[in-house]
Amino acid sequence: MPDAITVHPAEPGDGDVLGEIHALSWGVSHGPFCTPKVAAAGVEERRTKWHGILAEAEVEAKGLGMDTILLARLNERPGAFARFGASTSRPGHAEIHTFFAHPDVWGSGIAKVLLMAVLDRVRDAGYDDVHLWTLRDSAQARRFYAKNGFAETGRTHDHDFGEGPPLALVELERAVPGR
Secondary structure, three states: OOOOEEEEEOOHHHHHHHHHHHHHHHHHHOHHHOOHHHHHHHHHHHHHOHHHHHHHHHHHHHHOOOOEEEEEEEOOEEEEEEEEEEOOOOOOOEEEEEEEEOHHHOOOOHHHHHHHHHHHHHHHOOOOEEEEEEEOOOHHHHHHHHHOOOEEEEEEEEEOOOOOOOEEEEEEEEEOOOO
16 A cells, blocks of 8 residues: 555644654754764754744744645554744745655655645745745755756855854755645
8 A cells, every 4th residue: 555645734732742742853864964962962952942833833824824834644643744934034935934844754755745735835825936045065855846846046144153163054046846
């Protein structure tokens, strides 16, 4: 029987699920580029921050229709999520602010299904273009986005965690399909 992948809006009670996916994925993808202290703090912060973000998103969705968080499930098990909305730096563009999949589901196709759902929502919200930032040194993430139509813009910036070397980020963008 083929794997079943479903995507739905995250709900206020999904904070622990999002936190676990984010913490584990971030620890694998970003942790090796940080000092052990920064990596441990980063994992813990990501594990606990999503209850507050979901509460804010629920208020915003009822008011201004701002950021949206989608949760993807593989055979009913939560496996990936994305947070997206209006760009924080490029007026008129949508931005994928957060996109993470649990390491156990990497290669399953869940991330592609989730990304297509995000692009559908972005299109339905009236955007023509979407952008995101990803680690320069994450070949896996850059390959995934390139295979799904994203191209580097040439824009970069560093994220400084306050200890150890800053992490270099690259910006990627693509046109929204169907616009």
